[in-house]
Each structure stands twice: as structure tokens, then as C-alpha cells.
Amino acid sequence: ENIFKNIRRQSGYNIFYNADMLKTVPPISINLTNVSIDAAVKKCLEGTNLDFKIVDKNVIISVKPTSEKSQSKDISISGKVTDDKSIALPGVSIRVKGTNFSSATDTSGHYRIKVPSENSVLIFSFLGFSTQERTVARSTVINISLQEQNQGLNEVVVVGYGELNKKDLTGSVASVSIKDLEKTPIARVDQMLQGRIAGVDLISTSGEPGAGTSVRIRGTRSINANNEPLYVVDGIIDAGDLSNINPSDIESLQVLKDASSTAIYGSRGANGVIIITTKKGAPGKDVFNYNAEVGVAYLPRFLDMMNATEYATMVNENTLLANPNAVNLPYPDAASLGEGTNWTKEVTRTAPYNNHSLSASGGNAGLRYYFSGNYVNQKGIIKASGFERYQTRLNLDKTFSQKLKAGLRLNYSATVTEMNKVDIGSHAGWWNSTLALPPVMGVHDGGDVEGGFEDWNPGWYSGGVINSPVALVEMMKHDSYRKNLWLNAFLEYEPIKNLKFKSAFSNTNYFRNDSRYDPGQLPRRAFLEAGGYAVKQAYTYEKLLSENTVTYAKSWTDKHRLNLLGGFTIQKTKAVNQWQRGQGYLVDATEDNNMQATGIESTTITSNLEETALVSVLGRINYDYKRKYYLTLT
Structure with a gap:
């Protein structure tokens, strides 16, 4: 494509081609001096399946027929491509659906292309115009009129x-x-x-x-x-x-x-x-829709990490580099360790995903409705993590008369998020991230699945007790519960034509409850005899919003159009946050549901209240002249 651009710039010739043709052509580099346009293009296409012809000041690139045998069986189709005003369109791409056959129109809009059979479908495409498909059938001449796309300007x-x-x-x-x-x-x-x-x-x-x-x-x-x-x-x-x-x-x-x-x-x-x-309901027959999505998520590949033998060999070599006379190596039998533990594989899984939606809509000229329900269950690739949502919506639109309308929007949702508890790899907490933990460290003590979790990390400086990723996944709890209710009601009145008053009221209620518990039996907490650690947070938020607007629209003499908007809004919010932390819990069974079961010196409690109020005045003027000159003032 770069060579074609240079030829076009130096020669003044237009070059028409379909970009798909060039995908199978390997990169080339040529250096030509004082040659004709015919020789230059021929050199570019040498050794490819592409051919060309020159019409006036235009070079048209096309695909060569595959063989004489196939050429004899192919059907030759010709025709002309124009726009909706019968003006010829040069450079229109024509290709045969499902094959590599392709061509392009010349400067007069004419084309010629070979198709393998009467069942072939020709696809005509050109920038700025709607793509068309046409079955060949028994036709040998197919003329096409492409419709210009309006680019959604009337949207x-x-x-x-x-x-x-x-x-x-x-x-x-x-x-x-x-x-x-x-x-x-x-x-x-x-x-x-x-x-x-x-x-x-x-x-x-x-x-x-x-x-x-x-x-x-x-x-x-x-x-x-x-x-x-x-x-x-x-x-x-x-x-x-x-x-x-x-x-x-x-x-x-x-x-x-x-x-x-x-x-x-x-x-x-x-x-x-x-x-x-x-969405809103439409008058007429009731419509019911059900949609289900089921899938899985997984890690497509794992990082190529050292296995246990490779890691142990590296540690032994480092030891000898530091002390060539060392006798006692950290891993005297490194070859026997094998693959060891791949910590990322230990904490990941193939995670299922479910999304189910059911909706009903309909109504009549006086009342329209839309009702829906949704359930999502998305498990995380990291074990013991996931997201679950229950949601329902009701939209109502009531027409009392040509002048008076009202509506209601109601949305309720409840979500449960099981938070991720392990670190795949980062600078913070590297000593127990899955990428930093040595593969020579086992998941369980002595390799016994029935036993406790291995807690000694030999790679942490001179070694130390940690909570392994597997221990965190299987023992730690960290959940977030959220509930949300949105209510929006509005009334619209049009006393005279083009003058509308609208008043809307909305109420938002949001509740979040986060809970976390690190049991005292977690390896490092047990080693430190620190007992359980609990965090509980409750957050509530309420917002009241009143919006009142008036609009006026006027057009005259088919030249002037004016749209005026004015209004004011009042908003009040209230947020209450309560947070509590405690540690030293001796009984893990109650988790974070018995926060008072520890001394006051081991407990931290905070709470705060925040209230805000906001009043806004707004206005906008939209004016246009002949739909050519536009003015917006806000």
C-alpha cells in the first residue's frame, strides 16, 4: 500500500484496489528509476496472484483467475455501479461471497468479474454507501445502484x-x-x-x-x-x-x-x-423476551515459571557462587524435587458464568409498561471469588390526555460480591504472591492433604512464616453485600402547543455491608497467637432530587427554529458510615458476627454523618437558521 501511494504521488495516476487483495501478498521493496507506470506496477505485482489494467489515468488492480481449467468453468459477470442519482462510482469493491474472487469498478463505474457458479453472491461495497448483495442466478449483466448512507443524521x-x-x-x-x-x-x-x-x-x-x-x-x-x-x-x-x-x-x-x-x-x-x-413499553401486543448466557472464564496460559528442580538448582548455584567451598547445599538432591508447586495453578480455576434476563412489555394508548428481571452469577478465575446480582425493573408511562402525561421508573438490585483474597503478583505482599512463592514450598505440611497448610517460606529473606495463597483462599472470608433502590416519577403538562412544563422527583436509597474475617487458625496468625481479625462496615446513602423545567419550541418561515429551556433543581443527600475493627478473637465460628467478644483495647470503632444540599438554576437556547447555521447558549 505504501508503494502504491508513492506511485500515485509521483505519477498522478489513481490506483484502485481492494485492501483484502493485499493481505496474502508478502512485503516487498523495490527501487525503480525513469520507468513507465506500466513497468512500475508490473514490477510491484510480480510473483503475486494479482493483475492490473490501465484506463486513462487510472490503474485498476484485480485478482488473476486461478487456472485455465477453473477459468473455463467460471461465469463472466459485468455491469455498472452508480449512486442513486445515476452517477458512476469508480473504485467500488466487488467480491464473490465466500471466495477470493474480487474486482473493482473503473472510472466509468464499469466492472467485470468471474464467478464460480450461478449461486454465487456478489457483494458491492464503497465508503459512504450502504453495502449491497446480489445473487448471480442466470444474469450475466448486473447493474447496481448504491444508496448513500445518511450517517444517522436524522437520529x-x-x-x-x-x-x-x-x-x-x-x-x-x-x-x-x-x-x-x-x-x-x-x-x-x-x-x-x-x-x-x-x-x-x-x-x-x-x-x-x-x-x-x-x-x-x-x-x-x-x-x-x-x-x-x-x-x-x-x-x-x-x-x-x-x-x-x-x-x-x-x-x-x-x-x-x-x-x-x-x-x-x-x-x-x-x-x-x-x-x-x-426501555419503555409500546402500545399493542404484549411482548415477552427471555435471554440466557452461559459461559466459562479461564486463564488461557500460565507464565513459564521455574519448577522445583530448576529453582533448587539456582539456589545451590548461588550458594556456591557466594562460597565455593560450601559443603552443605540448601537442596542436596535438587533433581528429585520434580515440578513442585505451581502456586498460580493452585488458586485458579475454570469459572462458570450465567446471565438470565426476562422481560415483558406492552400496553395501550393510555398506559404502557416495561417489566424485567435479571440474575447474574459470575464466578472468579481466582478460587473463592465471584459476583452475584438479583435485579428487577418496572417502567410505567401514563397518558391522561394530549396535554398531560406521567411516568414512573423503579429499579431494585441486590448484589453479593465474594472478594478476591490472594495476590497473583505485585510489589506489595510479594512474600506470599503466587509468582514470588518458591515452587519447593508445598501446599500442605509434609504433603499431607489432611494436614495443615505449609507456612514456611524459604525464599523470604532467611525464611519466615506466611499465609500461603491456598490458605487464604480456603480460610479467609471477605464479602460485600449491596442493595440499591431507585425511584423516579415525573409529570409533564403542555398547556399550549410547543410549551411544556415537566416536574420530576427521584429518590435513591443505597446500602452496603462489607465484612471480612481472618481466622485465628490462619498459619501466620496462629504462629503469632494473634487470634482472629474482623472488619465490619455499614454504609447507607439517600438522595432526594427534584427537577423542574419548562421548554418552548418554535419554528417559522421554514428558516428559523428556536428551542428554549429553563429550570431549577434541588438535591439533598445523606450518608452514614459505620466502621468497626477488632482482633484477638478466640472463636472463629462466629466470624465477624461477635465483634464485642474482645477487649476494648483491641477494637477500633469509627462513624460519620455527611449531609449535603445543592440548588441549581439552568437554561439553554438552541437556534438555527436554514439548518445551516447553529447557535447554542447554555
Whole structure:
């Protein structure tokens, strides 16, 4: 392709080809001086299955017929490709579906291609136009008219406190195609953004099931402050944890990226805004949908680590390097140790994944409904880790008259997360990470599965007692329970044409309970005679939000269009956090459910209350002249 570009630049000839043709051509390097365009192209294609012809100032690359025998059986198809205004399209790619046969149109839009049979299907594709397929049948001349893609300019997108045609936007707003995601297994909403919108980066916070991601829209804005975007779900501002939403319930997802589009949300929209709208029922026949996703997750490969024999040999060699006269080597019979322990394999597994969604929708002209339920069970690749979610949603839309409408959005979810308890490999806690532990260390004392866990790490400086990854996986408890209830109700009134008043009220209730218990029988705690260690945290959060807006839309003389928005919002939040830690517990059976069973000197208790209030005034003017000149003031 680089050579073709140089030929085009030096000769002024246009070169038409299908990029798929070049995938089987090995890289080449040529140096030509004072040669004709014919000789230059012929030299480039020497030894390949490609041919060319020159028409006027155009070079058209095509695939050679495979053999004389196949050529005699092939059917020759010709024709012309134009746009919907009958203007010829040069460089249109034509290929035979399921084969390597391909060609391209010349400057007058004409083409010729060989097909193996009458059942062959021709695929016509060109940038900026909709792809078409045509079965050959008994035709030898096939003329095609390609339709120009409108790029979704008439698509209606949701912006802050309203909707606009995509072509009328002055700000940067991107949409995620929900249809493209229907066959993709997705458990969390933020996964819907992965690799689908330019300028939006997702960074995984951890590999745990159910773990969230850090979203960055057009990069990091601040060194110290929060860089997460503002989430708006069905009008609920700052919706928080997206793990409470079933991705199957989403109807549209828009990302507001620049200052023009996010200004309506003030400083809260400084990092971008993600607007999520959930599905609504449609009048007519009731529709029921059930979707099930079942799969597994596993490590596709393991790092190539030393086995026990290799590790012991290395330690012996290091000993001799330090003291060539050493007699007592750490591992006198290194060859007998074999593979030893692969700690990563000991704590990982093939993890099953289940996602079940059931929905019902329908209604009539007066009342529409959408109801859904969702269950997700995702086990972690690390043993004793996983994520489980129960979720249900109810959306109601009531039309009282042409002037008065109301709606209700209700979402409830409960999640249980079994946290990861081991370290695969990092600088912190390296002495008991699976990559740093020596393979000569066994899982159990003396290799007895019925015995206790091996706790002596010979690779930790001069050796020391640790909690092995297997001991942590099998003995430690670390869980997080979360419940979330969203309620949003709105009333919309249109007293006169084009003038609308809307009042919405939302309530968010969130509860999180985290518990952790390290039993006193964990090897290192038992060695130190420290007893059990427990942490318990309870966090509750409530938010009340009232939004009141008025909009007015007017157009006249088919040239001027004006859209006005004004309103105010009131928000109150209350957060209560209680945290307790204790150690020295003698009875492991009660875990973290008997926090008072230790002395006051071994217990730490903290609690805090935080209340906030926010009042906002907002306004926006959208004006356009002849749909060519646009003005947005916010």
C-alpha cells in the first residue's frame, strides 16, 4: 500500500484496489528509476496472484483467475455501479461471497468479474454507501445502484434535559449502538463503552467479577480531583454504581464529551456526562423476551515459571557462587524435587458464568409498561471469588390526555460480591504472591492433604512464616453485600402547543455491608497467637432530587427554529458510615458476627454523618437558521 501511494504521488495516476487483495501478498521493496507506470506496477505485482489494467489515468488492480481449467468453468459477470442519482462510482469493491474472487469498478463505474457458479453472491461495497448483495442466478449483466448512507443524521439523541436531531448538535455527543451489543455477553453497563466510542477510555480497577472500571472521557482532567464522568439514568443525576443496572434494560446510551454539550450540568459535568435511558413499553401486543448466557472464564496460559528442580538448582548455584567451598547445599538432591508447586495453578480455576434476563412489555394508548428481571452469577478465575446480582425493573408511562402525561421508573438490585483474597503478583505482599512463592514450598505440611497448610517460606529473606495463597483462599472470608433502590416519577403538562412544563422527583436509597474475617487458625496468625481479625462496615446513602423545567419550541418561515429551556433543581443527600475493627478473637465460628467478644483495647470503632444540599438554576437556547447555521447558549 505504501508503494502504491508513492506511485500515485509521483505519477498522478489513481490506483484502485481492494485492501483484502493485499493481505496474502508478502512485503516487498523495490527501487525503480525513469520507468513507465506500466513497468512500475508490473514490477510491484510480480510473483503475486494479482493483475492490473490501465484506463486513462487510472490503474485498476484485480485478482488473476486461478487456472485455465477453473477459468473455463467460471461465469463472466459485468455491469455498472452508480449512486442513486445515476452517477458512476469508480473504485467500488466487488467480491464473490465466500471466495477470493474480487474486482473493482473503473472510472466509468464499469466492472467485470468471474464467478464460480450461478449461486454465487456478489457483494458491492464503497465508503459512504450502504453495502449491497446480489445473487448471480442466470444474469450475466448486473447493474447496481448504491444508496448513500445518511450517517444517522436524522437520529434523535438524548442530551441534557431534552432531545435533539443528531444533525442539529453543536456539541460533541456520541451514541452507542444497542443493537450491536445484543449478542455480546455483558454483565455491567460500563462494558458497553469498551472500544466503541472515540475518546472514551476504560481502565479496569481490578480483575474481580463485578468490579467496576474507571472511565475517562477525553483524558484525565485533574491530578487530585475525581475524574469520573457524571452518570444520568432516566433523569437521576449522579446515579452512582452502574452494577445495579441490567444492560438488557437499556434503550439508548449517549456520551456528552465537550464543554458545549455538558455545560447544562455545570461543574458536575466537567469530566463528561453519560446519559442512559431505559426501555419503555409500546402500545399493542404484549411482548415477552427471555435471554440466557452461559459461559466459562479461564486463564488461557500460565507464565513459564521455574519448577522445583530448576529453582533448587539456582539456589545451590548461588550458594556456591557466594562460597565455593560450601559443603552443605540448601537442596542436596535438587533433581528429585520434580515440578513442585505451581502456586498460580493452585488458586485458579475454570469459572462458570450465567446471565438470565426476562422481560415483558406492552400496553395501550393510555398506559404502557416495561417489566424485567435479571440474575447474574459470575464466578472468579481466582478460587473463592465471584459476583452475584438479583435485579428487577418496572417502567410505567401514563397518558391522561394530549396535554398531560406521567411516568414512573423503579429499579431494585441486590448484589453479593465474594472478594478476591490472594495476590497473583505485585510489589506489595510479594512474600506470599503466587509468582514470588518458591515452587519447593508445598501446599500442605509434609504433603499431607489432611494436614495443615505449609507456612514456611524459604525464599523470604532467611525464611519466615506466611499465609500461603491456598490458605487464604480456603480460610479467609471477605464479602460485600449491596442493595440499591431507585425511584423516579415525573409529570409533564403542555398547556399550549410547543410549551411544556415537566416536574420530576427521584429518590435513591443505597446500602452496603462489607465484612471480612481472618481466622485465628490462619498459619501466620496462629504462629503469632494473634487470634482472629474482623472488619465490619455499614454504609447507607439517600438522595432526594427534584427537577423542574419548562421548554418552548418554535419554528417559522421554514428558516428559523428556536428551542428554549429553563429550570431549577434541588438535591439533598445523606450518608452514614459505620466502621468497626477488632482482633484477638478466640472463636472463629462466629466470624465477624461477635465483634464485642474482645477487649476494648483491641477494637477500633469509627462513624460519620455527611449531609449535603445543592440548588441549581439552568437554561439553554438552541437556534438555527436554514439548518445551516447553529447557535447554542447554555
